Amino acid sequence: MSNLSIQNLHIHFSGVVALDEVSFDIKEGEIFSLIGPNGSGKSTLFNCINGFCSPQRGSIKYNNVDLLARRPHEIVKHGISRTFQNLQNVPFMTLLDNILLGAHHRLTMRDTFTRWISRKERGREEALALEVMDFLGIANFEKKYLSGQPYGIQKLVEIARALICKPKLILMDEPAAGMNDQETLEIGKIISEIRDILNITVLVVEHDMNLVMNISDRICVLDSGRILAMGEPEEVKNHPKVIKVFLGDEVHA
Ligand SMILES: Nc1ncnc2c1ncn2[C@@H]1O[C@H](COP(=O)(O)OP(=O)(O)OP(=O)(O)O)[C@@H](O)[C@H]1O
Ligand SMILES: [Mg+2]
Known part of the structure; x- marks a missing residue:
């Protein structure tokens, strides 16, 4: 256990x-x-x-x-993943990209240079991010920019980024x-x-x-x-x- x-x-x-x-x-x-x-x-x-x-x-x-x-x-x-007391969001990125930052540790260096694999990898991570957003009740917000979103949504993005770490x-x-x-x-x-x-x-x-x-x-x-x-x-x-x-x-x- x-x-x-x-x-x-x-x-x-x-x-x-x-x-x-x-x-x-x-x-x-x-x-x-x-x-x-x-x-x-x-x-x-x-x-x-x-x-x-x-x-x-x-x-x-x-x-x-x-x-x-x-x-x-x-x-x-x-x-083990975490959220922060002071939100670690990037205002000029979309909600989806903010959440995907949490998946960074899963991407290998090779993916940076191999576009096809990188796309496939990104597709998989995006699907997971959308699932997490759905779970948190912010489905359909993925293309919105974080800047200007209500504070409550920004807090959920912080949680989503921790959840996408699985x-x-x-x-x-x-x-x-x-x-x-x-x-x-x-x-x-x-x-x-x-x-x-x-x-x-x-x-x-x-x-x-x-x-x-x-x-x-x-x-x-x-x-x-x-x-x-x-x-x-x-x-x-x-x-x-x-x-x-x-x-x-x-x-x-
Ligand atoms: N990196 C650091 N350098 C110097 N002092 C620090 C550092 N991190 C924390 N402290 C000090 O350690 C103590 C505990 O701080 P901490 O941030 O863990 O408190 P907290 O319980 O989270 O408080 P809050 O409820 O305000 O968030 C405080 O006196 C703080 O100033
Ligand atoms: Mg504290």
Whole structure:
């Protein structure tokens, strides 16, 4: 059974400790949420998992593969893709081309020089991109330029680019940030369907507590780079430290 195992992770930037002794496992098929105040280390944890940051101590293994020994494009090939808190879209490209950027790791150098193979390859990737767009409810948008599209669509393109990598585990950094209530509900549904229909394990960072409480199997709360609490939504919601430090009365409203 595939899983992600993080042990005693520690990373600091000059004097700032971003993560300290962070350990947890994510099981295959879980929707696991990471919450915590600004600067508590959530995005840094994603950066460690996908190879953008090198922690000073600890280990990250996925299906017993040591991810810390691997570079970002290799980690994608091992089945882990991610979305970014700050959208990584290219405004002057079409939605389709923005999404196809996520398939880049599958194209070989030979394809760049062999036009016929390249076309065939592109056709295959395009078909997959269209399937992903259909799944996300943005079918027929493929030829539109990203520039000028509503923010909600741009967020879906970010998710589509991660899905076209064909991950077994997706890391989503604040998918509902900047969304209105209706769009947030839609995102919740999409996250559940990513797990239920596409069979992808989900690790999500979110500030929207209602969304987190609704979709998560388990939640890990980070505070200044350390784990403050971890468990099922009810446990975390009722954890005195969590209520005091992070959630206030919001989840009881
Ligand atoms: N590349 C970096 N260089 C220096 N400091 C960094 C770097 N990346 C993160 N940090 C610092 O590490 C800490 C954790 O940042 P991180 O972005 O992981 O927080 P976060 O929980 O994602 O916050 P937010 O909810 O605002 O997105 C912060 O103090 C941040 O300034
Ligand atoms: Mg962040």
